[in-house]
Amino acid sequence: MSASTLTPSPPRAQPHAGTDPYAWLQDRDTPEVLAYLDAENAYQQACLAHQAPLREALFEQIKGRILETDLSLPSPWGPYLYYTRTTAGDEYARHYRCPRPADGSLQVDERAETLLLDPNALAEGGFLSLGAFSVSPDHQRLAYSLDTAGGEVYTLYVKDLASGAVATLPFDDCDGSMTWANDSQTLFFAELDDTQRPWRLRRHTLGQAGAQTVFEEPDGRFFLHCYRTSSERQLVLLLNSKTTCEAWVLDAATPQADFACLAPRQEGHEYFPDHGQLDGQWQWFIRSNQHGINFALFHAPADRAPRHDQWQLLVPHRDTVMLEDLSLNAGAITLSLREGGLPIIEVHPQGQTAYRVQLPDAAYSLYVQDSLEFAGPHLRLRYEALNRPAQVRQLTLADGAQTVLKQTPVLGAFDADDYVSERLWATAADGTQVPISLVRRRADQGRCVPLYLYGYGAYGESLDPWFSHARLSLLERGVAFAIAHVRGGGELGEAWYRAGKQAHKQNTFDDFIACAEHLIAQGVTAAERLAISGGSAGGLLIGAVLNQRPDLFRCAIAEVPFVDTLNTMLDPDLPLTVTEYDEWGNPEEPEVYARIKAYAPYENVKAQAYPALLVVAGYNDSRVQYWEAAKWVARLRTLKTDDNLLLLKTEMDAGHGGMSGRYQALRDVALEYGFVLESLGVA
Structure with missing residues (x-):
């Protein structure tokens, strides 16, 4: 071609004198x-x-080839099923919930469903990115954030799900994250500095004006992020650069208290904590590279902040196997590994022999899509290959049984073979x-x-x-x-x-x-x-x-x-x-x-x-x-x-x-x- x-003749940008002749193109918004x-x-x-x-x-x-009107696989949580629905002609999926069936099925009752959020109405034909979408632990409120320009600066909202009333939170320069404490009244969110780095954690209590500063990270290499642990009993404030981490933790039931440091930062030490159970006891689980670059897994007592010398090795470092992530349920620890260039899921059921998930293809994508409820017996895997549409597979943690719950449809003539x-x-x-x-x-x-x-x-x-x-x-x-x-x-x-x-x-x-x-x-x-x-x-x-x-x-x-x-x-x-x-x-x-x-x-x-x-x-x-x-x-x-x-x-x-x-x-x-x-x- x-x-x-x-x-047409191509445009010509005039070079200016200096070491960078086209630096003038950095003058945003000039004629x-x-x-x-x-x-x-x-x-x-x-x-x-x-x-x-x-x-x-x-x-x-x-x-x-795309099923334009479709229902996502519902996720059970508490008394509800949560799901999205796409409709032909709409740019964005709508978010819904309905009462959870008593028989434990995933059958949606459209007559009893509630529309939680409609991004199509919010976008009004323009740009829209949904950041946080977080329902409070008592299921009464929805915290969400929107970017309407593409610059990744978000406005924060809280919706009362009973009345439908929406409150815009009066905070600027937000990164879009919103994390609930267990009182369903307290929200933690992060603010951006002048370089758009999440650097300040703030705490806001619904019904009160303003927010309190919880933490500030002055080192420009470090990003700040707050999340709920798998157990939903703890909050983690993670500070991480490309090479180093520091985590602070807080009981999610006492959001007005101070975060406590899990292990002070040490250059080159990356660690990522989660909270769950081991042999029926609450424990911290820490994925750390202190024993080698491919990471090992440690556990520690569920004190407010156990000392670093209390960490005990659970899964050792392996030279040829990368420990990329872990998922915690009450009945199992699930490791996301990488070996020979391929993702591997390895499950360690409590009190039983560990096993690896078996899959049909030689080259594929696989990850834990949803660990579901902490006390539940299942998690969900997303699996796909270059010639195989994505599947959501339900894995029974105790025995490794797999059920394909949903496969992304391909309309028209298509045969993976x-x-x-x-x-x-x-x-x-x-x-x-x-x-x-x-x-x-x-x-x-x-x-x-x-x-x-x-x-x-x-x-x-x-x-x-x-x-x-x-x-x-x-x-x-x-x-x-x-x-x-x-x-x-x-x-x-x-x-x-x-x-x-x-x-x-x-x-x-x-x-x-x-x-x-x-x-x-x-x-x-x-x-x-x-x-x-x-x-x-x-x-x-x-x-x-x-x-x-x-x-x-x-x-x-x-x-x-x-x-x-x-x-x-x-x-x-x-x-x-x-x-x-x-x-x-x-x-x-x-x-x-x-x-x-x-x-x-x-x-x-x-x-x-x-x-x-x-x-x-x-x-x-x-x-x-x-x-x-x-x-x-x-x-x-x-x-x-x-x-x-x-x-x-x-x-x-x-x-x-x-x-x-x-x-x-x-x-x-x-x-x-x-x-x-x-x-x-x-x-």
């Missing part, structure tokens, strides 16, 4: 900046105008074996086909294979889909993450390039048939590999890309910068400056040919500012030597996650897929 065949972004949006629309029929066809195909899900391994530049998850039509095995390769590789996040209704529109057209599980992610444990951060960040890019080369060498695809995509830190990945190996790809999509890495990390007043030092390093240190400058996409744009590129930004994005994408595109326009399309789409009413409505999101996917399909010569 060549720009030379199109009539010059808005005019440039509007011009880029108009250019993008003009260049892709001929794709309108294809986009509409893709949108209708994707929408046609028409597609093959595979796990491949590429060899990186340093000899490391890098996993790839691949799905394609069974009929395409052994053939060279167009391929869409996705990557992320940061913060220890794991990109487990997931099913997508939208992706079927690629697969049906003969486009394979793959995920490169590069270092910097968490797929192979903590060591895998550490091998792709700070001084080792180049490994992330080398791994992605190795995955692309492996797919080409194996005859799965070819360079001229290869599309790549990533968002946020994954957008940094895309920007870096485009600079380093532009010959390897036909086209690319970068969503809210973190591409102005060096300049952002040099500005401690920007949201998230200081806490990100633990991920990328502090460029005020000369060796870190040189390291980041060597790979930062914006800094390393050069006079060479680049693949066709679609860049998407959110004007209200507080995590990756809109100007990162705008500056990158401006420099690419000046230096690149090809006539391939270079498009910038800035969502002027959205933030980091894009447009908020489900149909709006589908239209965004249709636009991106149209760009990819035409670039690959498939459309």
Whole structure:
């Protein structure tokens, strides 16, 4: 797809004198900046105008596979079933509850249901993000929070569920979290500082004016978060940076008391507490890395705050198994593990032999979706694969029996056996074996086909294979889909993450390039048939590999890309910068400056040919500012030597996650897929 065949001329941002010629694009809301972004949006629309029929066809195909009117799986809690319902034509699901059936079933009684919240009415056609949705322990009130701009700053509300009366809480700069104490009168919430870091915990009692400050965290590396434990008997105030944690605890029945420190912070010690029962006794359970980077599990007496020397080892550290999380029920401890690049659920029933949950696929996504009521005998797992729609499975903790309670429907002609899900391994530049998850039509095995390769590789996040209704529109057209599980992610444990951060960040890019080369060498695809995509830190990945190996790809999509890495990390007043030092390093240190400058996409744009590129930004994005994408595109326009399309789409009413409505999101996917399909010569 060549720009030379199109009539409009691309916008040109005028470089200014200085070390950063496009820094003027950071002047938010100025006429010059808005005019440039509007011009880029108009250019993008003009260049892709001929794709309108294809986009509409893709949108209708994707929408046609989704059950637009559906009921979520109800969750039992106390005297009610809680659930959501989607309705055809509505952007958002509505939230309901109904009395819990006496027979223990999950049968919803529509005649007795109560509408708790309707985001469609609240959105009024604009952006809307629902933050907290928390019913009080006595089931009388709903605390919820709303972001109506995309900047991740929320307004807090409390709704009386008997009368329907809604009170707006008079607090500003809130992160959206709301945590109930057990008196159903006291709410804890967090406030943001000037860099949009949750740093202050406040306590508000319903019916009283104002709120009391409970805790302030001055260290800009640490985020503050308050939550209820699994037992619902304790509250935890967690302070964590990328490398270090400190937790304070409080009996949920005495919310006016002070929090007590569980273990003072020690650089490099990460620990995450929960509260439950062991052999019938109340205990603290602490997932900690003090014995090794893959974490171990400890328990301690349920004193107000047991001393660190009272922690006793329960599950030891394992060199090849990452302990990612735990879920507590009265009858079992459930461990979320990662081994060999795959998620594992290991259940330890009280007084019985531990077991691992058995599953049908070789590569998959699996996690505990809901631990349900603490005293209940079950929990719920969410399970899916690249070719298998998501299932919610009920696990009986005592014996491991599984029941599929709900499978995400796929309307129309769909057979999972028409597609093959595979796990491949590429060899990186340093000899490391890098996993790839691949799905394609069974009929395409052994053939060279167009391929869409996705990557992320940061913060220890794991990109487990997931099913997508939208992706079927690629697969049906003969486009394979793959995920490169590069270092910097968490797929192979903590060591895998550490091998792709700070001084080792180049490994992330080398791994992605190795995955692309492996797919080409194996005859799965070819360079001229290869599309790549990533968002946020994954957008940094895309920007870096485009600079380093532009010959390897036909086209690319970068969503809210973190591409102005060096300049952002040099500005401690920007949201998230200081806490990100633990991920990328502090460029005020000369060796870190040189390291980041060597790979930062914006800094390393050069006079060479680049693949066709679609860049998407959110004007209200507080995590990756809109100007990162705008500056990158401006420099690419000046230096690149090809006539391939270079498009910038800035969502002027959205933030980091894009447009908020489900149909709006589908239209965004249709636009991106149209760009990819035409670039690959498939459309």
